[in-house]
Amino acid sequence: MTVGEVDAARNGFDPHTILTSWDTGEVIWDGKGHLCREFVVEASDKDVEIAPGIIFPAWTYNGRIPGPTIRAMEGEQVRIIFRNRGSHPHSMHFHGIHSARMDGVPGAGDVLPGGEFVYEFEAKPFGCHLYHCHTVPLKRHIHKGLYGTFIVDPDPARHPEHEAAARSRLLGTPENRGWQEFVMVMNGFDTNFDDENEVYAVNTVAHAYSRRPIVIDRARPVRVYLVNVTEFDPLNSLHLHGNFFDYYDSGTTLTPTLKTVDIITQCQGQRGILEFTFKDHEPGHYMFHAHQSEFVELGWMSMFDVRGEIA
Ligand SMILES: [Cu+2]
Numbered sequence: 085m086t087v088g089e090v091d092a093a094r095n096g097f098d099p100h101t102i103l104t105s106w107d108t109g110e111v112i113w114d115g116k117g118h119l120c121r122e123f124v125v126e127a128s129d130k131d132v133e134i135a136p137g138i139i140f141p142a143w144t145y146n147g148r149i150p151g152p153t154i155r156a157m158e159g160e161q162v163r164i165i166f167r168n169r170g171s172h173p174h175s176m177h178f179h180g181i182h183s184a185r186m187d188g189v190p191g192a193g194d195v196l197p198g199g200e201f202v203y204e205f206e207a208k209p210f211g212c213h214l215y216h217c218h219t220v221p222l223k224r225h226i227h228k229g230l231y232g233t234f235i236v237d238p239d240p241a242r243h244p245e246h247e248a249a250a251r252s253r254l255l256g257t258p259e260n261r262g263w264q265e266f267v268m269v270m271n272g273f274d275t276n277f278d279d280e281n282e283v284y285a286v287n288t289v290a291h292a293y294s295r296r297p298i299v300i301d302r303a304r305p306v307r308v309y310l311v312n313v314t315e316f317d318p319l320n321s322l323h324l325h326g327n328f329f330d331y332y333d334s335g336t337t338l339t340p341t342l343k344t345v346d347i348i349t350q351c352q353g354q355r356g357i358l359e360f361t362f363k364d365h366e367p368g369h370y371m372f373h374a375h376q377s378e379f380v381e382l383g384w385m386s387m388f389d390v391r392g393e394i395a
């Protein structure tokens with residue numbers, strides 16, 4: 085494992101906080117008589133400590149990697165005010181259903197340094213999505229840290245056949261509060277610019293969740309929004325120890341697309357939702373990590389600290 089501590093205060097963010105931080109924006113009137121959920125995102129250059137003593141010259145959304153976890157409900161109008169305070173042109177390209185004008189690609193929402201663009205679209209389809217910079221050269225712009233998770237919660241009223249599942253996914257409901265939800269972005273960092281990663285992580289800081297395990301209440305189920313943005317390697321993966329989970333590919337269904345698996349493999353840009361429980365397990369430290377051993381040694385090793393009384 086890495087030796088020493090990463091200075092979260094200097095980074096301005098802590099991977100443990102990122103796990104459960106949702107940016108739900110602000111609900112405003114859009115000026116045309118409709119309600120709209122508005123977010124503000126700024127790109128900036130920033131040095132980020134990704135492992136003890138290893139400083140990466142990053143580009144960030146809102147000063148953190150991954151950027152804010154933007155969360156809205158299916159059908160809501162979403163407006164993202166994007167300001168580029170960085171030294172290079174950038175954009176926000178959302179995975180979702182929207183018009184070409186709002187796609188955040190060269191010629192449609194890429195923003196020069198000092199500029200601003202407002203992306204506006206309906207939040208759909210429900211699921212676990214992502215956003216990232218789509219300015220060329222793409223692999224450099226993404227890998228520098230310009231990516232984040234975009235969660236669209238299902239609207240239970242639209243899914244009467246799976247209303248209970250939809251309510252459990254919808255932030256703010258009592259059913260949702262029964263769950264322990266975490267966002268995990270699998271990423272890597274090429275510190276010497278040779279097109280290979282020297283450091284791997286979930287939510288940026290190598291070994292953050294093995295040095296300080298994620299505390300789990302065994303009585304409550306766990307839901308992980310898992311996104312792979314790792315550049316330069318074709319695949320990344322998550323393997324859970326001592327347990328199995330159900331998986332919802334892209335999160336766009338309310339019934340699992342894979343049942344009872346203990347590894348999920350994702351290409352870059354792939355993502356999905358994992359659901360599992362430790363209710364019948366004894367308390368203890370349960371590992372989860374990439375099943376590529378190289379990634380494990382270079383930072384992608386994590387631990388759940390399952391707590392609770394045994395009946
Ligand atoms: Cu960019």
